[in-house]
Amino acid sequence: MPADASKTREKLIDEAARAFAARGVFAASLIDITRQAGQRNRGALHYHFGSRAGVVCAVLERHVDFLARREGELLEVALRARDDDVASVVEAIVRPATELAESGWRGRCFLVILAELVEEDPASLDPDISNALARTGGYAVYDLLAARMADVTDEVRAERFALATGFILRAVADRARVLGRRGGRGRPQLEHEAFVRNLVAMVAAGMSAPLEQPQHP
Numbered sequence: 001m002p003a004d005a006s007k008t009r010e011k012l013i014d015e016a017a018r019a020f021a022a023r024g025v026f027a028a029s030l031i032d033i034t035r036q037a038g039q040r041n042r043g044a045l046h047y048h049f050g051s052r053a054g055v056v057c058a059v060l061e062r063h064v065d066f067l068a069r070r071e072g073e074l075l076e077v078a079l080r081a082r083d084d085d086v087a088s089v090v091e092a093i094v095r096p097a098t099e100l101a102e103s104g105w106r107g108r109c110f111l112v113i114l115a116e117l118v119e120e121d122p123a124s125l126d127p128d129i130s131n132a133l134a135r136t137g138g139y140a141v142y143d144l145l146a147a148r149m150a151d152v153t154d155e156v157r158a159e160r161f162a163l164a165t166g167f168i169l170r171a172v173a174d175r176a177r178v179l180g181r182r183g184g185r186g187r188p189q190l191e192h193e194a195f196v197r198n199l200v201a202m203v204a205a206g207m208s209a210p211l212e213q214p215q216h217p
Contacts, residue, residue, distance in 0.1 A: 009048050009058075011037040014106070016045075017059045021109035025056055025116055053126035056113075060132040063100060063110045068137035070096035075141055087204040089145045093138070094168055094200050098192065101176035108173045108180075115169035119162060149207040156211055164203050171199060 015036040019028035030052060034044050041047070049055045074092035081088040100107040114133075122130060146157060175189055190198060 005048075008037070008039065008044065012039070012045060012048060012055070013058050013062070016055045017106060017109040017113070020056070020059060020116075021112040025113055026052075030055070051126075053128055056117075056126075057128050057132050059110065059113060060129070063107065064132055064135045066100060067096050068135055070099065071137040071141055075137070075144065078141075078144060084148060086145070086148050086208050087200050089141060089148060090164075090204045090207065091196070091200045092141045093165070094172070094203065095196055097168055098172045098175075098196050098199075101172040102179070102192070105180070108176050111169045111173040115166050115173075118165050118169075145207065150210050152211050160207055164207060168199065168203060 012033065015033045016028075019033050019036070022028070030045050031042060033055075034042060037044070045055055049058055071092050074088075074095060078085070078088035078092050097111060101111055114136075117125065117129065117133060125133075142161060145161075149157070149160070152160070175195060178187070179189055189195065
């Protein structure tokens with residue numbers, strides 16, 4: 001790819017990441033993204049990526065390999081822990097996300113976008129987007145989490161997964177955004193390791209909580 005075309009492609013991905021994180025993956029205007037990237041050709045995104053799904057995949061591709069590697073490393077640690085150790089599995093989700101959030105604005109945008117996508121019905125997603133999400137390696141982590149968490153119905157388990165994932169991704173992205181503000185505005189934040197350990201403890205407690213059956217009169 002010529003240097004100019006490569007630079008254009010990267011600008012488009014950057015603006016898409018900002019727009020998808022701010023306005024939503026499916027609500028952001030592709031025309032506005034093209035304009036913000038400094039492109040007069042309204043078909044620039046289609047030329048480089050083919051479709052909205054292609055743009056989303058390009059944004060995801062920047063970080064999926066990092067998540068897959070780090071989650072894989074921490075999954076190996078969790079597999080060596082006790083069979084009832086939920087915290088080590090949750091850490092395999094929290095720690096890579098926190099590291100990515102603190103890598104810069106691109107990482108934060110990725111996490112906000114990921115939080116939106118994981119809340120979607122998988123059957124409704126474009127197959128290429130689903131494949132990109134699968135490459136993060138998260139499914140193996142959640143399989144282990146399902147085996148160690150509280151014994152609940154499939155429906156409740158899916159609900160807990162969705163709530164916990166959204167909470168983790170948005171919590172780490174929001175923290176990194178506050179830390180990145182000039183002038184130190186915002187409430188004081190825990191240092192990195194304390195934040196990770198606290199978030200892991202909170203989520204692990206929620207995943208381990210038994211679900212009491214309703215009492216009928």
